[in-house]
Amino acid sequence: MPRPQVKRALVIKLRHHGDVLLASPVIAELAEQYPNAEIDALVYHDTREMLSLHPGLAQLHTIGRDWRTLNPLAQLKRWWPLFQTLKARRYDLIVNLTDHWHGARLARWLKPALSVAPKAQRDSKWADRAWKKSFTHLFPIPRGNTRHTVEMHLDALRRIGIQPVKKELGFVAGEAADASVAQKLAAAGVEANRFILIHPTSRWLFKTWPVAHMAALIDALTARGEQVVLSAAPAKAEMDWVAQLNAALTRPVALDLSGQLNLKELGALIASARAFVGVDSVPMHLAAAQQTPTVALFGPSGNIEWGPWQVPHRLLTADFPCRPCGQDGCGGGKVSDCLAAIAPTSVLAALDELLAEVPR
Structure with missing residues (x-):
């Protein structure tokens, strides 16, 4: 179709933090190609910091994940002001990047000239028809681990005649965060742009490398004089994992900021x-x-679909015919053999190779 005219657009991404960040190229692309347009986004409230301060955004709207658990009157009290705000924006384009019904409802209620969403497998013929009728255009989603998530998001724009050019992720930490981190590093005697940051955990621990392997890698780095900084989310499971890691190290890291950021x-x-x-x-x-x-180390999850995007990197996997399976560890046992099979020496070699390519 011909390239559309866009004056005001709403990008909807109701998923987890990483998914929201990987949707940022859609915002950047619209802002780049339509410099006089206003681009808004709608995300869950707890993921808002992934997009806040984004230079391409005019307004960032949020909803609570818990709204669906409220009684109908309480839901209405939360939805009505948001709907009124969105309606007043008079969007001519809605880009819905998930199969969530909220996006379909908003496309019906806000009535933009153009609306695009993924083709979704619904649980009934009625639901399938309702989904299709909610949008003017649908874009296909290829089978898992065959196309990067960023490219799948950008397919929404391709479907309506907008060809992506830059495809860049966008995240702005902000001056307050920069100053806070600089103070923490200085207090520990850690020099910026000289240290290796290791974030060993995930909210899903079946994606996490064994403690012994990570300890061996860190010991190898600190033995040769590298400054290593640790980070992790404040969730109890991740903090317990980091405590096991610190207990397994032969020497402490330069700075452990786990749970503090x-x-x-x-x-x-x-x-x-x-x-x-x-x-x-x-x-x-x-x-x-x-x-x-x-x-980056990948086990059960798809490295083609979720790997590092447009950054110098090394991606390590083990050659298991069953991966990526997406399971919660082998047999649902929370431990992924394909991750355990990646040797610390292989990760160290990959890191050294990468550092040799990138100037300090």
Whole structure:
């Protein structure tokens, strides 16, 4: 179809933190190609920091994940002001990047000239017809681990005649986060752009490398004089994992900031690192957004679909015929053999190879 005219657009991404960050190229692309347009976004409230301060955004709207658990009157009290705000924006384009019904409802209620969403497998013929009638255009979703998530998001624009050019992730930590992290590094005697940042955990621990393997890698780095900084989310499971890691080390890391940073500060910390080492997780995507060279370990999840985007990187997997399976560990046992099969020496070699390519 011909390239559309866009004056005001709404991008909807109701998923987890990493998914929201990987939707940022859609916002950047619309802002780049339509410099006089206003681009808004709608996300869950807890994921807002992935897009707040984005230079391409005019307004950032949010909804609560818990709204669906409220009684009908309480839901209406929350939805009605938001709907009134969105209606007043008079969008001529809605880009819905998930199969969530909220996007379909908003496309029907707000009535933009153009609306695009993924083709979705609904649970009945009625639901399938309702989904299709909610949007003017649908774009196909290829089978898992055959196309990167960023490209799938950008397919929404391709479907309506907008050909992407830059395809860049966008994340802004902000001055307050930058200053906070700089103070923490200085207090520990850690020099910015000289340290290796390791974020060893994920909210899903079946994506996490064994403690013994990570300890061996960190010991090898500190033995040769590298400054290593640790980070992790404040969730109890991740903090317990980091406690096991610290107990297994032969010497302490230069700085352990596990559980001490918000998302903006984590992004600032990653931007200050010489390199990032981690697993398939939000911090890995933040590293890509901040253009921090990345070593990423992948087990059950799809590395083609979720790997580091447009950043110098090394991606390590084990040659298991069953991966990527997407399962919660082998047999649902929370431990992924395909991750355990990646040797610490292989990760160290990949990191050294990457650092040799990237100037300090």
